[in-house]
Amino acid sequence: MPKTLKKSEKIVRAAMELFYKNGFHATGIESILKKAQVSKKTLYSYFESKDALILEALKYRSDQFNGFWDRVRERASEPRDRLLAIFDLQKEWFESDMFYGCLFINAVGEYSRKGNPFKKVSQTVKVDTYENIKGLLEEMSHPDPSFAAEKITLLFEGAIVTAQVSSKSRSANIAKEIVKTILDSDMKAEKHKEIEMEPGLVNEVLS
Amino acid sequence: MPKTLKKSEKIVRAAMELFYKNGFHATGIESILKKAQVSKKTLYSYFESKDALILEALKYRSDQFNGFWDRVRERASEPRDRLLAIFDLQKEWFESDMFYGCLFINAVGEYSRKGNPFKKVSQTVKVDTYENIKGLLEEMSHPDPSFAAEKITLLFEGAIVTAQVSSKSRSANIAKEIVKTILDSDMKAEKHKEIEMEPGLVNEVLS
DNA sequence: GGTCATGTAGACCGATTGGTCTACTTTTAG
DNA sequence: CTAAAAGTAGACCAATCGGTCTACATGACC
Numbered sequence: 001m002p003k004t005l006k007k008s009e010k011i012v013r014a015a016m017e018l019f020y021k022n023g024f025h026a027t028g029i030e031s032i033l034k035k036a037q038v039s040k041k042t043l044y045s046y047f048e049s050k051d052a053l054i055l056e057a058l059k060y061r062s063d064q065f066n067g068f069w070d071r072v073r074e075r076a077s078e079p080r081d082r083l084l085a086i087f088d089l090q091k092e093w094f095e096s097d098m099f100y101g102c103l104f105i106n107a108v109g110e111y112s113r114k115g116n117p118f119k120k121v122s123q124t125v126k127v128d129t130y131e132n133i134k135g136l137l138e139e140m141s142h143p144d145p146s147f148a149a150e151k152i153t154l155l156f157e158g159a160i161v162t163a164q165v166s167s168k169s170r171s172a173n174i175a176k177e178i179v180k181t182i183l184d185s186d187m188k189a190e191k192h193k194e195i196e197m198e199p200g201l202v203n204e205v206l207s
Numbered sequence: 208m209p210k211t212l213k214k215s216e217k218i219v220r221a222a223m224e225l226f227y228k229n230g231f232h233a234t235g236i237e238s239i240l241k242k243a244q245v246s247k248k249t250l251y252s253y254f255e256s257k258d259a260l261i262l263e264a265l266k267y268r269s270d271q272f273n274g275f276w277d278r279v280r281e282r283a284s285e286p287r288d289r290l291l292a293i294f295d296l297q298k299e300w301f302e303s304d305m306f307y308g309c310l311f312i313n314a315v316g317e318y319s320r321k322g323n324p325f326k327k328v329s330q331t332v333k334v335d336t337y338e339n340i341k342g343l344l345e346e347m348s349h350p351d352p353s354f355a356a357e358k359i360t361l362l363f364e365g366a367i368v369t370a371q372v373s374s375k376s377r378s379a380n381i382a383k384e385i386v387k388t389i390l391d392s393d394m395k396a397e398k399h400k401e402i403e404m405e406p407g408l409v410n411e412v413l414s
Numbered sequence: 415g416g417t418c419a420t421g422t423a424g425a426c427c428g429a430t431t432g433g434t435c436t437a438c439t440t441t442t443a444g
Numbered sequence: 445c446t447a448a449a450a451g452t453a454g455a456c457c458a459a460t461c462g463g464t465c466t467a468c469a470t471g472a473c474c
Binding site for chain 2: 021022023025026100101104105106108109110111112114119122123126127147150151153154155156157158159160161162164165166167170171174175177178181182184185
């Protein structure tokens with residue numbers, strides 16, 4: 001934790017890490033103060049309540065997660081390779097000491113009531129994940145990017161939870177293998193479809 | 208909640224439902240008493256602490272979940288159909304009003320320290336899931352039941368989390384489609400392998 | 415050097431937590 | 445009928461919670 005961080009960011013960061021590691025309800029304000037090395041008054045000058053701080057911590061994590069997609073693009077140049085690189089990076093995440101599952105999944109676990117602001121942020125993050133994956137599928141001219149993105153997003157989530165509960169970073173490899181199978185199957189099916197449709201298409205153009 | 212239930216079961220059941228809906232830390236003893244319509248003294252005559260009650264609630268849920276596999280077997284007779292039926296039943300679960308994600312995933316989210324007894328129970332349940340799926344794969348003579356079971360278990364988890372966070376019961380259908388793709392791909396690959404190997408096998412037998 | 419915002423340490427508040435215990439009531443069994 | 449067992453309601457306890465506020469220290473700017 002760099003010393004040059006702004007006070008507010010130092011607090012949010014400390015809060016996020018504790019929420020992540022110990023849960024939201026279980027994390028007391030006092031422990032955040034200690035970790036951030038900040039007084040109670042300072043914390044409450046930046047955040048009006050614990051709930052407000054939770055919200056900021058989730059947003060902070062959400063911003064961090066955006067960096068993930070940048071790294072995916074750095075890791076590979078072809079869309080298909082990028083889709084697979086997602087799971088290589090995911091595995092590295094699983095193996096880091098800062099892995100306690102997904103903060104957003106954990107948040108929904110503790111705040112399940114619909115309409116809950118924490119849940120809403122979590123849903124937004126998942127939509128972003130879906131959109132990023134769908135974007136890559138469109139780039140590789142996948143025949144059905146929406147459906148395939150749903151599949152791959154589901155695999156992404158499944159790998160996280162499996163890694164979290166069973167402490168198996170291997171789940172990222174499993175998910176990656178399934179993605180390969182899906183993409184091969186989808187692209188092959190499309191090729192068949194194209195071949196089947198070609199005569200009709202040609203006829204239509206000619207007529 | 209039937210009136211004929213034993214006191215202790217009434218308590219565990221009420222506790223489980225509240226833990227499930229509102230989380231573990233967020234659920235106070237008082238609210239459990241109210242829901243179970245039981246006095247504090249009675250509760251503490253059956254369970255020595257809240258933690259002990261949490262453990263029993265998790266075990267209770269685990270037993271309930273065992274019934275899931277019975278229903279899978281009732282739903283279909285062929286192993287492959289049973290594998291797919293898992294996700295039909297999962298969808299029904301998602302659409303019931305008693306769906307707040309997976310209690311065990313939620314538990315791990317709140318109690319992440321390794322060695323935690325709640326986490327251990329959760330891991331055991333996940334192993335059971337894996338074993339059940341693997342069993343079905345073995346029945347259908349899948350070429351690699353262990354690996355395929357890992358894949359399908361991951362899909363099972365992914366569907367749960369997706370349904371929980373994004374409130375989409377559709378995730379069960381997505382997972383089911385992926386399972387079909389995986390099984391088709393695996394069984395076809397195996398057929399190829401068999402064909403390729405057949406001559407060698409025949410030669411070996413003949414020599 | 416003085417001023418003023420910004421910080422710290424932590425006492426304090428009411429509410430709530432998990433848990434104990436007393437006093438009373440109901441149920442059950444011989 | 446009676447007496448023990450098992451129940452109830454809820455007072456009570458120390459600890460902790462989120463949050464406020466006082467008293468004091470520090471550092472930047474003019």
